Amino acid sequence: MSADIGSKRKRDPALTQSRILAAAREEFAQKGFDGARVEKIAAAAQVNKQLLYHYFENKDRLFTRVxxxxxxxxxxxxxxxxxxxxxxxxxxxxxxxxxxxxxxxxxxxxxxxxxxxxxxxxxxxxxxxxxxxxxxxxxxxxxxxxxxxxxxxxxxxxxxxxxxxxxxxxxxxxxxxxxxxxxxxxxxxxxxxxxxxxxxxxxxxxxxxxxxxxxxxx
The missing domain is CATH 1.10.357 (Tetracycline Repressor; domain 2)
Known part of the structure; x- marks a missing residue:
């Protein structure tokens, strides 16, 4: 991910969270809760795991939001x-x-x-x-x-x-x-x-x- 894209997403938390939720919805739907991987969700949303956890705390909270x-x-x-x-x-x-x-x-x-x-x-x-x-x-x-x-x-x-x-x-x-x-x-x-x-x-x-x-x- 380029520094420009990363900085733009940091300035738009709503867009970043929307991307994470869309990726999580797909991953959870395909793999179920137990089979889903946070690493894959973060990669699909083009964010790092730390930012994902910053917004959603943990995998359980992310699934609840989905x-x-x-x-x-x-x-x-x-x-x-x-x-x-x-x-x-x-x-x-x-x-x-x-x-x-x-x-x-x-x-x-x-x-x-x-x-x-x-x-x-x-x-x-x-x-x-x-x-x-x-x-x-x-x-x-x-x-x-x-x-x-x-x-x-x-x-x-x-x-x-x-x-x-x-x-x-x-x-x-x-x-x-x-x-x-x-x-x-x-x-x-x-x-x-x-x-x-x-x-x-x-x-x-x-x-x-x-x-x-x-x-x-x-």
């Missing part, structure tokens, strides 16, 4: 969805599709969460921000369910947490297990048409679950 930023990104995009103009049942379908397409566009998000779950949420348990970051996720679901009850388009006995978990699980499980599932079923489950088929199944599954129960069915 997780927080990963959650922050999906929640910000989710909160920006234009759902208020849609009937509640259609808005839920839009949320299902957003979640699925976000997972496809950001496979590192799933890998990062998988790594953290293998460690029993060790890092997020010590995060001061993760609950605040994810608060909008539950709020969106509660709002949609309340509107759906008012409109008569959604069942009135659905828990918002269960709605969120179902939407996530239907996509998360499929993608995190796509390699083994493709082998078992002898089909490429990551092919473009297979992914569209999966989205259709996810929508049908959630739609059928949320459909109001008539008195004749009760």
């Amino acid at each position: 997780l927080e930023d990963a959650y922050r990104d999906i929640r910000q995009q989710e909160a920006a969805l234009a759902l208020d103009h849609l009937p509640a049942d259609q808005a839920v379908m839009a949320l299902v599709e957003f979640t699925w397409r976000y997972y496809l566009a950001h496979p590192e998000f799933i890998r990062l969460l998988n790594s953290e779950n293998q460690m029993q949420a060790r890092h997020l348990n010590h995060s001061a921000d993760v609950l605040h970051i994810n608060a909008s996720w539950l709020a969106i679901a509660k709002n949609l369910l309340a509107r759906g009850r008012s409109e008569g388009t959604l069942r009135d006995d659905i828990d918002a947490m269960q709605l969120n978990i179902n939407i996530s699980a239907l996509g998360f499980f499929y993608l995190i297990n796509s390699a083994t599932l493709s082998l078992v079923y002898q089909r490429d489950l990551t092919a473009a048409q297979a992914l569209e088929d999966r989205l259709a199944v996810m929508k049908d599954t959630v739609r059928c679950w949320l459909r109001p129960i008539s008195r004749a069915q009760a």
Whole structure:
């Protein structure tokens, strides 16, 4: 690294930290927490380890920041969805599709969460921000369910947490297990048409679950 580049980055801490976080996100997503190496992260960010530790203290704190930023990104995009103009049942379908397409566009998000779950949420348990970051996720679901009850388009006995978990699980499980599932079923489950088929199944599954129960069915 030239002295000029090094001095410029020292004058721009935000840019330096952004580069470190981007490199860390890639390394952690590819190798998991245990397999990731701080030396590789520093090299990819074109900084030395001392500067990395100056900003993030240690590997654990760096991973926590990567997780927080990963959650922050999906929640910000989710909160920006234009759902208020849609009937509640259609808005839920839009949320299902957003979640699925976000997972496809950001496979590192799933890998990062998988790594953290293998460690029993060790890092997020010590995060001061993760609950605040994810608060909008539950709020969106509660709002949609309340509107759906008012409109008569959604069942009135659905828990918002269960709605969120179902939407996530239907996509998360499929993608995190796509390699083994493709082998078992002898089909490429990551092919473009297979992914569209999966989205259709996810929508049908959630739609059928949320459909109001008539008195004749009760």
